[in-house]
Every structure is written in structure tokens, then in C-alpha cells.
Amino acid sequence: MAWLAVAGATGPGMAAEETAAPAAPIVLASAGPVETVLVTGVRTAESTKSSIPLIETPQNIQVIPADLIADQGGKVLDDVLRNVAGVMPGGYYQSWDYFRIRGFDASGHIYQDGLQYDSYVQLNVELYGLEQVEVMKGPSSALYGQGSLGGLINLVSKHPRPETFLTLGADYGSFDSYELHLDGNTTLFGNPNIAGRLVALTRHSGTFTEYAKGNDRIYVAPSLTWTIDPDTSLTVLTSFQRDRTDMGFPLTYVGAVVPGPYGRYLLDRYTGEPDRSNRSKAERTALGFEFRHRFNDVFSFTQNFRYTSNWSEWDHILYSSYLDADGRTLYRYPYSSNGGWLNYGSDSRLQAAFETGPLSHTIVAGVDHYTFVYRWAAGQIDYADPAAYMPLDLYAPVYGQPMPVLTWGPSSRESIDDTGLYLQDHIRYDAFTLTLSGRWDFAKSGNSAGGVRTTESITHFTPRVGLTYAVTPQAVLYTSYSESFLPQSGLTFAGEALKPETGRQWEAGIKSSLLDDRLDLTAALFQLTRQNVSTDDQLHPGFSVQTGEQRSRGFELDAHATLAPGWQTILTYAYIDVGVVNDNTIPIGDHPQNAPVHSVGLWNQYELQDGMLKGLSMGAGLYYYSSQAGDLPNTFKLPGYTLLNAMLGYDFGPARLQLNVRNILNARYFTGSYNDVYVQPGAPRNATISLEWSL
DSSP: OTHHHHHHOOSSSSOOOTTOOOOTTOOOGGGSOOOOOOOSSOOOOGGGTSOOOGGGSSSOEEEEEHHHHHHTTOOSHHHHHTTSTTEEEOOSOTTBOOEEETTEEOTTOEEETTEEEESSOOBOOOGGGEEEEEEEESOOHHHHOSOOSSEEEEEEEOOOOSSOEEEEEEEEEGGGEEEEEEEEEEEETTEEEEEEEEEEEEEEEOOSSTTOOEEEEEEEEEEEEEEEETTEEEEEEEEEEEEEEEOOOOBOIIIIIBOBTTBOOOTTOOOSOTTTSSEEEEEEEEEEEEEEEEOSSSEEEEEEEEEEEEEEEEEEEEEEEEEOTTSSEEEEEEEEEEEEEEEEEEEEEEEEEEEETTEEEEEEEEEEEEEEEEEEEEEEOOTTOGGGSEEEESSSOOOOOOOOOOEEOOOEEEEEEEEEEEEEEEEEETTEEEEEEEEEEEEEEEEEETTEEEEEEEEEEEEEEEEEEEEETTEEEEEEEEEEEEOOOOBOTTSOBOOOEEEEEEEEEEEEEETTTTEEEEEEEEEEEEEEEEEEOTTSTTOEEEEEEEEEEEEEEEEEEEEETTEEEEEEEEEEEEEEEEOSSSOTTOOOTTOOSEEEEEEEEEEOOSSTTTTEEEEEEEEEEOOEEOSSSOSOEEOOEEEEEEEEEEEETTEEEEEEEEOTTOOOOEEEESSTTOEEEOOOSEEEEEEEEEO
16 A cells, blocks of 8 residues: 555655665666655656656656556556546547547557657557556657647556565456466576566456457566666566457447437447457567666766567458448448557667756756558458448347458558657756756658658657746645647648647646645646647548647646555546637537546545454545547537446455455446447446465
8 A cells, every 4th residue: 555655745755766776786776666665755757757856847747656556456547547637538449548638639649668659549558567657747749759738648667676576466357357467576697786577467358248258468578677886777678468359349329328219228239240350469579678877976878768569450340330310220341450560769868967056957868769660451341332331230139241351452551750859957946946848859751552652751849848936845836838749641632741730738736745744736727729630621522621729728636645544545636628719610619529527536545554454455436527528529428427446455464365346336337439339338347356475
């Protein structure tokens, strides 16, 4: 239950160092977060790319550690993001990670260890391989380049530690889900300065959808840290993930969310063809390193590198096309693909901490580079042929229809090269800090399809400026202005490439640690404006115009409290008013989809500290989301919903037995949608029991 030390600390009194220094002779602190313990120090986050304390960072950044994820029985990113205000988890596919931050989609903008994870939404990330999840709210382009106006997520991998340990575990849960996992660490080669760690699991994730087989995953992540000397370390991080998936697809708004002419059908309805469709395979292999060196008390250097190879194969995925006028017949069409992509990413930066008179500076200067190469081929139907669409009665499904023949087109190739130069100066004077950041991006993309090669180059500058003022050592006011940019594909009727989507944000708030460091909170007011949004050119089909502008205004509160020894609480609330300000086709005032106005989260956990039942812990979580637009323009809404989760755990000796129950009230709810035939239902009541043994 030490998770609160990381999740909530913002002030200098209750700060939890992410890189707690181990005893000599091995110094692995520079290799990344190592444990969630309460210590005296200043909390930082890997995602800030510097040693600047979070309380002095003019941005709302929340950190969710592995201990909290384990207590809540988290398996997918949705489970983690419910602990952060202003983040709406869930989308329109079960097995992919979708989320909105401050009202805007940020799903494709996940980083791992400071480097871009993938440029597309992919299968769920593996939480068991993580030390913590960092959520950066608002634009982060001044450090990271192209990205969502809403923010980004940085995943921090488990790193080797100086001690020896081994944890073995097994889970079993609803829908015939099961898992075996291990996490082991030791020093190697008889050298106390070399440590290795192995994280591995095999899991079958069942699903509530009838006939769907769920997901089978193998995950292996070996890592090694060599502490060359007290100022220099090299960590090698590798991982392999393989998924075999057959999941349920989204359902229709009419019939699932609201009654159709024949009422509502069951949410376990399978819209594919059993044993003949909706099967996919994916593999991801990553190899990288983190090198850190401290030259002296002024200068330090960090370099991250990762090579990633991805491959996926989709076998007759049956997509929903439209619902017939009878209100019960869904027409589907198959799609297959086969392809892969390579990603080389590196980030090298120099930090200098020094003083000039009464001013102290922390300067970070860096360069990062990404190369993405995609190759794929697809098998498709003749979309103009009505016979190629497969009907399914959603109320009385009859499976076994013949599958249309797919025509495979020529392979396509896309490449992206992006180099960014960034500079930041964090200046401290008395109770004030001033943060000045700027980044120049130089990107080039190429696309080859059907023997035609097109290229495009983009150069863009994004700034950020922020100010903090320490009213007391335990309370800091902050304000900031930041910008974002995101390249877009497509052309105008004049033949011009679409300009990057741009955004700007104003934010003001307070970060504090009160009641002798037992209550830590961050409260923020913000306004985000998203510009150059592309929409269809109504006069010229197939082309786009860029008249779109959207705005998000709101308030969010992230509070973490230690109410008594062993009693920890997280409370979050967000009010987000996001809407269309200008557009050529979408009505002014419409709301972007999957962005509720109100959301509330409460997690309460208590562990008995003495007596015969010492080690018994109990927890409960309540999460509320108001109604949300189901599409844009707004033709329908998804209803608001409330989830009640609970956990019961018991530590006895080296073992821990834990029960997690989700959706106790068995609410019928929907996590997100794309349109009225792509609405994703949430899981009904389900439970998982787990046993872990630590050596």
C-alpha cells in the first residue's frame, strides 16, 4: 500500500523519489524508477526529461505506480486511467487502448521510457511489465514534438534492482480467464554492479461476447543494468509480446443502447462468424538501452534508444457497415491485412544545473529522432457490390454464411523521418520559477502505393512558457501557455497537402501537500483550442478543407490522502466543456464524441495494521461518467454510467491472496463509439482471484 507515496506526493515534505538510491556499491537509481516507497526527497517524473521537481513543473502530471495497479487488479490501460481526472478511458474495440484527455482523443500518443511506443493505436499494452504510468495533461509538443493537444501517456518499464527477489503468481477469473506470471531480479556474473531482471507472463483473457475466444498473450521482458561507476550506468531493455486474438466487435446503437422495434438484444452478441472471422495475430519485439552519465555537479547526459519491430495479420475481420431499416439486420463486410512496421527512436539530452547570481538554472538541451517504416497489403471486397455484404439478424443470429472473396491489392509502403531539437531553461528565483521551452521539428514522410511515390516535408516550432509561485513550502500556484501540432494526411481540392493540426492551451492551478503531508492535491483550470481540424469538402468529394476549430474548457481535481495509517484514498473530479467553435459541415456547439462533461472517481483502501487479521486489506472504487456524444456531428448520445469495483486481499507470510470484483452492480454501460454501428459495450460483473508468492 505504499503506492500513495508516488501517486499523490507533490510537495517537498511527502515527496516520493522515483529513483530511490540503493546502498553501495551498486547505484541503479539513474536507471529509472525502482520502488514505490515513502522517502524524503523531491518527486520527479521520467516524462519531464529533466530532474525538475513535479511541484515546480507548470503542468498537471499524474503518476500511477505498479502497486496501485496491482491492488486494483488492473489488466488493461482503461483500469489505470480511471484514477486520473480529465481522462476518459475506453473506445470502440475491446482489445485496443483508447482514451481522451481533456476532451480530445490522445489514443495514438503513448510513449514508453520517453520514446514513442507506436504511432498507431495497437493491442493493449502489458501493464505487468511497467513500474508506473505517467499521464501528462495538455500539450507536450515543446518536449515531444507532434502529438495530441489533450496530452500523452508515458509508460515506465520495470528496471533491474540491486537486490535479489522472485515473485510468482497465478490468476483465474470470469469468462475462463487465467494467467501465470513471474518477476525475478538478481545480480549477475558475481558482480554486484550488474543486475538482471526478467518479467514474463502467459495469459488467456476471456470475453463476455458469445463465441469469441478472447486473447492469448505471451510476454517476456529481460533487462540488465550495469553500474559502470557511481556516475555512469547502462540499462538494456528488451521485450517480446505475442497476441492471438478473437474479440467481440462493437454493437449497434439501436438495439444495444436504446430499444429497437424488437426491444434490446443481449450485449454478448457476436457479429462475426464463429471460427471463420475476426481472428488476428500480432507480435512486437523491442530492444533498447538507457545510458546516463553525470560529469559533475553541473552537467549530466542521458541517451535513450529503442528499435521496435511490429507485425500483424488480420484474418477476415467482419466490419459493421449499416443497420437495415428493419432495425434488426446488420450488414457486414470482411477485411484482411498483413503487414509490419519498424521503428527506430532515440533521444539524447544534456542537462546543466548552475547559478547566475540570484538565479538558479536547470537547462535541458536535446535532440530526438524517429524513423518509422510501414509495409502492408490488404484484402478487400468490391464495396460497390451489394452481394458482398453479409446480413446478420441481431435478435436471432444464424451463422455460417459464405464469405465473399477478397481481392488483394498491391502492397503499400509508408515512411516517416522526424528529427526534433528542443531547449528548456527552468529558472528559479526565491519562491518563483520560470520555465521556457521551445522545440523545432523537421519531419519528412513518404508514401508508395500503386507504383506512385509521394513525399511531404514539415518544419514546425512549438513553445511553452510556465510560471510557478510557492505561496508556502506546501502550496504552489502555477500558470502556463503551451502549443501542440499534429501532421494530417489528405489534400485540399487545390492539390495542397493539409497543414498540421495545431493547438494552444492556457492552464492555471495549484499543487499542494497539506495536513503534515497526508493530503496532496492538484487542481487546474484550463482552456484548449484545437485548430486546422480537417473535415470533408462538401463541394468536392474525396478532398478536405481545414476550417475546423474546437475548444475545451474545464476544471479538474486530483487528490490523494492518507487518512490514517494504512488508509489511502484517491478522489478525482473533472468538468470538461468541449465543443465545436467553427466548421464547414459540423454544427457549431456540437461535442466531440466520447467526452463526458462530468466524471468522478473515488478509490478507498484500508489495510489492518495489527491484531489477528493484520495484513487484511479492503478496497472499493466508485467511478461515474456523465452522458457523452456518440458521434460528430451529434446524432446520438451514450448514456452516463456508474461503476462500482472492490478488492479484498490478505498477506500471509511471503504470499498474498487477492480477490477483485468489477462492475459489482452489473451496470449495462458503453465505453465509447465511432458511429451508430460501432458502440462498444462494457463488461458485465466479473471477478478475478489471484495468488502471489514472493521469495
